[in-house]
Amino acid sequence: MTKLLLSRHLQLRNTLFKHWKTKGLKKGEKIESQNDIKTFCDFSLITIIKTLNDLQAEGIIERKVGKGSYLKNAPWFTTHLRIGFFYNRDVVGGGIFHNNFYTKLVVAFEKQVISDGNEFILGSFTHKQKPVLLWDDLDAVVLTGITKKTELEDFSKTSCLLSLIDTQSDKLNNSNYRINLKPAFNEMFKFIKSKKTNILYLDTVIKSPEQKARLRDFKNVSLIHGKNHKLKFINVDQEFDIDKTDNIVKAILNTKPDIVCGYVHPDWYELIEKVSSKKVKIYSLLIDYNKRGFIVNSSKWMKEILPDIYKRLDNRKITHQPKSYIASFVK
Secondary structure, three states, X not given: OHHHHHHHHHHHXXXXXXXXXXXXXXOXXXXXXXXXXXXXXXXXXXXXXXXXXXXXXXXXXXXXXXXXXXXXXXXXXXXXXXXXXXXXXXXXXXXXXXXXXXXXXXXXXXXXXXXXXXXXXXEXXXXXXXXXXXXXXXXXXXXEOOOOOOOOHHHHHOXXXXXXXXXXXXXXXXXXXXXXXXXXXXXXXXXXXXOOOEEXXXXXXXXXXHHHHHHHHHHHHHHHHOOOOEEEEEEEOOOOOOOOOHHHHHHHHHHOOOEEEEOOOHHHHHHHHHHOOOOOEEEEEEEXXXXXXXXXXXXXXXXXXHHHHHHHHHOOOOOOOOOOEEOEEEO
């Protein structure tokens, strides 16, 4: 019976710590009364009173007569932050380090986290499985690879500050650090000299809110600047089955594009140039490259993302979405 009672006290203790951490409660701030705790915790009032007494004895909370109880010490606070980068294994084919874009992104993220004096943790999840308990031990985690298939329920179960990178979802309240390609698309169409240009846009088979947003932006820009151009859209798998290129070859032979853009895997550049009957320009989303494409500077982007994460850790009540990173168009 005593062991059961101790277990209940430990469960309530962990529940309160998680609740206060999720709220972003700071030292010196008021905590809920025992009756308020009863409304959001499934514990008896006796267990709540005993646990609060223990926390007071340990110096974690302080009770002021007639004023309530206050957080005196937060055990989950450390001298440095623990920041994680977690990718979806069901989306990033072959793992994070087999994807050139995400490899450079992770390296830049880690470098900035470490240079800020914090601890970096790399991990993964799947559409169905999330390491929620591990996330609870971290201060903040950036996630990438959220699609329609991703089950989102677990995201609300962690006390960790979750953010989404290169992803946007109206079903989540998390911060969305996304890449805005629309200005780069604009620049590409403005750069096109010929009034009639054949453009082949490769759209990923991995359906996600971000994929839809980019395709929508491209089509909207083309309606303004590319009315006389001939556009062709095809779906490609740039993650899991990159050797399956029959539809790319067929599209090139049929449309004879002057420009191939969108989700272009680096291994396809040589194939596109070989199959094309004329010189073709290739514009893909690239990171830290000087060659043609829609370019992201990883260091610059991380210097935008991490200060915003630190700010949100300091104030969990921030609700506005951060500005998106504007990709550059390199001719």
